[in-house]
Amino acid sequence: MPVSDLTPHPRRSTVEHIADELRSAVMTGRLEPGEQLGEADLAAHFEVSRGPLREAMQRLVSEGILHAITNRGVFVSELTLEDVRDVYRTRSVIERGALEAVLDEGHREATADELDDVVRRMRRAAAKGDGPAVSDADQHFHEVLVEASGSPRLIRAMRTLLVETRMCLGELRTTYTDLETQVDEHEALRRTILEATPAKAKAALQAHLDDAVERLVAKRT
Secondary structure: OOHHHOOOOOOOOHHHHHHHHHHHHHHOOOOOOOOEEOHHHHHHHHOOOHHHHHHHHHHHHHHOOEEEEOOOEEEEOOOOHHHHHHHHHHHHHHHHHHHHHHHHOOOHHHHHHHHHHHHHHHHHHHHOOOHHHHHHHHHHHHHHHHHOOOOHHHHHHHHOOHHHHHHHHHHHHHHOOOHHHHHHHHHHHHHHHHHOOHHHHHHHHHHHHHHHHHHHHHHHO
8 A cells, every 4th residue: 555545543533642741640549539610620721622622521421431411510520439349340251350361371480570569669659658659550560460471352452441540559558557567568469479379369369359349338428
């Protein structure tokens, strides 16, 4: 096919830019669950009219990241406990499948080495008291595990949970009185993946995910 037949990639539109910025703010916790988005302030911040801002927010409403309440405004979505359970139930299927592939394909040591790099980054963030960075590393730990499976389908499935997982992790870190404890849990899981039998490694991963759900349920009840 001649190069002239290829369509150049369009530059990111104003609406796409605003949507990406708001999505990132929700994922990193800068916009918290339940927080109302003020149109006037956001329009001034992005230096745009309310038209593109509303279109960008509507995109996030359609994604479930924001929700609109008639005559009240637009708010950051809050995951219910059933949402949280469902997110972790789905993650459990994906991550246990990924771990099985890692172990079956003999990628245990290489995966553990990659996870070690993530744990080290997590520990540096914890030492600085940087909770959001600890949450970022927490999410990356599990993404590395799934990516190590080499399964395009598991990787795609994990990415569909990206925003909801990040929202859960932002809340999860508030359940730890000491961020180092969160780091230690991931180091223990990494060592189990490296050293334990496949059955024990899978059980440890499941227990790790179950503990997160229990912490979030306890926080809300």
